[in-house]
Amino acid sequence: MFFSIDPDGDIPIYEQIVRQVKLAVADGILVGGQMVPSVRQLANELAINSNTIARAYQELQSDSVLEPLRGRGMIVRRDAIKRCTKARNTLVTESFRRALSDALAGGMSADELRSLFEAELTRQQNELEEAAKAGGNGST
Structure with missing residues (x-):
């Protein structure tokens, strides 16, 4: 591990x-x-x-x-798995709340945050898809 x-x-x-x-x-x-x-x-x-x-x-x-x-x-x-999934969701929620709080306190608007979130979500999903494709291209 x-x-x-x-x-x-x-x-x-x-x-x-x-x-x-x-x-x-x-x-x-x-x-x-x-x-x-x-x-x-x-x-x-x-x-x-x-x-x-x-x-x-x-x-x-x-x-x-x-x-x-x-x-x-x-x-x-x-x-x-149920307890761990709940713990993961709690950790993500807490991190997300802290980031939102910092961003809003720093003067970012809700529209800026939505755009940033959507762009980052798309980037992360694309990276995961690319990694999955790269991992699944081995010959048998």
Whole structure:
């Protein structure tokens, strides 16, 4: 599993891990029953303290996203997708609200924001479509 950790960011590292695991579940990258890397393995991969990973995993367990598999490690709960999708939607909504608030406070008009949103949405969708085409062009 690939994590993008910003050690100098405003969000604590353990919370970045929690968010990224939830997003991966919501996006279907991690699925119910799938094992996640061990605390030690992930700490080594990310070069961060194992207590930070353990804290993230504990929170994910408390949030009913991960569950221990006796003697084997942690797995994604089979019923985690609904909670993770809801968490993703909440994160996106909060980010969107902050961006709108900043833009309006900075003097942007509603029409400017609509235009900006539509242009960026179109750009992002085109990028996703291009990536899907590039990924699906392999020969068999």
